[in-house]
Amino acid sequence: MVVDDDQDLAEMLAIVLTGEGMEVDLVSRGDQVMEVFRNSQPDLVLLDLMLPGLNGIEACKLIRAESMVPIVMLTAKGETLDVVKGLEAGADDYIVKPFQTNELLARIKARLRRTTTLVAASSKLEFGGVSIDLVAHEVRRGDNVIALTRLEFDLLLALAREPGRVFTREALLAEVWGYRHSSDTRLVNVHIQRIRSKIERDPNQPELVLTVRGVGYRAGNFTEQK
């Protein structure tokens, strides 16, 4: 699903994405987003920030309230505030206009990739009262299912799979987002915060996702189960 008020860009996006074998729904107004979203149940949403009717950040919140679908923001502003607002509203990734077609496709594909297939050895990870079920794609604390977006799940899993390793933000960007040469660490920071707020007992004193000052992040006390 592509949400952009610029008809020409939307059409161009549709041409390119269709060329890649995808089906595309076009939406040009923010207040029509939910209607189309509910009808078509897309695998991924490309969402412009500036929309008539309802702005992209609000639309993003509405979608996130109903679904864990990957959301990639299209933004004309590289400014931190807008980017962070978008990410906090629930977007998984963002791409700044004007972008390379290849870059856009890489990001979209990274979001659509199913990470579970990469993990064959263990089907369940458990640590600090939180269990990650790789088959069911579920995270639980006790009996409660914690709703994570696919990206959050991937990020958590990337850390959890190698408990000892300290991941730099760049390494996480490459592994989870599919970036090659980017040092946009805001993306990582915002998502780490989001994961913490969902899985940690006290997000201000994280036990599961730990910051290694000056380097990056690593997983706290994991125990692996077959």
Add this chain to the structure above:
Amino acid sequence: MRFTNSLSFRVLGTTLLLSTILVSTLASVLNQRLGDGIRESKIESALNESQSKLFQTENRFALAEITSVADFRDAIDRTITEFADTKGNERNPEIEILQANSKSTNFYLYERATNQISKSSIPIDLRKKVLASKELQYQYGEIIYTSSYSTPVSFEKRVPALLVGGQFNIENFGKFEMYFLYSSAPEDATISLISRTLFIGAIALVLVLLFIVWVATRQVITPIKGAAEIAEKLSAGDFAERMQVEGADEIARLALSFNEMANTLQIQISRLENLSRVQQRFVSDVSHELRTPLTTLKMASDLIYRQRDNFDSTISRSAELLTAQLERFENLLTELLEVSRFDAGVVSLEPEVVDIVSLVEKTLEALNPIAHGHGSTFHYAHPSEPVMTVVDPRRMDRIFRNLLSNAIAYGAGNPIQVEIRTGEKSIAIAVRDFGIGLRPGEELRVFDRFWRADPSRERIRGGTGLGLSIAQEDAHLHGGIIEAVGVIGKGSLFVVTIPRDRSEELTEKLFALNL
């Protein structure tokens, strides 16, 4: 508030000094004149009284029937006793009657005095003057009281006094001197009372003057103080305050023109703020409005570019040019927007703790393919330990990218040396190329926008002319600086120096700026 800095204290100080001088001069002159007047009138009355008493005494002896020495002695005794009877009143003089030319300090046979006063109370020179003249003589001296005539001096009391003397004759007994010793204690008491009164009055006058001046200064200073306080608020950015205008005097005019100034300032500043807001708004709008069509353009050109093999050579080349120029256009747009953000002052650092060594390493890796394309290789010298510091990694990356791109573009395919040095307070990164270099005077101009090393020379592809200018702004944002030096034909050296603590000034020189 310090005393020396306060106008009211300065005015009070001056007032105190001047009024003290004035009042004390006035008081001492007054004191002098009053004292003199009192003493003069005392002398006058003393002379009159002495004269009459002298006549009285002379007449007494003339009229008395003195037939024997015993009669004479009685007469003298009575005269003295009569005068001595009035004792108790300070205004009445002590009397001494002396025989002319009696030189001894003890009393002679016919010499008498009231109240046991010593003969030595009368100085010799006064006696000489008295004997030499028929007129009364006077001078200041002392009344000396002794305990008795016979015993040697065992008790002595001296009282300052006016001494008046005259001579008279007694038939058959010769010339006698008569002295009137007026104690000056009453006058002295009066004079000292006057002095004390004047002194107290002077102090009171000075105090009253000070108070008056203080009140007067308050009237002027209070509005001035108010103006100063409001001016301070204005400079702190609070434009709500105004001075109160009362009446039509100078203070009111001050308040009026002060308020006018504040109004003008407020209007100007809000206009500037508005202008800056409009500019930011404009930048943001341009950003959005240009970027969306550019995205469409790029996607379209990408699509064509990827299928260029299906077209004939001219169209395929056109597709390549279209793509390349779109990229250049995009870079230009990005950098222009960045520059305008710097100008609008809306940029901010996003500092993180990073290792500069690996940050430079990553930039070098990213630019390696381009360097190879120009035939250049990077040589990287750095400390073996990571160099951790707090910087905005995106901006630092952009600085290195710009410096390295510049070195590649003008490096003539020669190797490029990159070196990191660390000091106690700063970190410096040098980028040295061995290309075309810089002419004298160009070291500063390289950071000018759209400036190119040689206008006549062929433009380097892809360059925007803004890279070094942006790099310099980025360095400034970190509290650092980029310096350049170059020699024609030998290449150039660019040194980025950033302080470890952004708030501190750069003092260290880690690289010598010469080739």
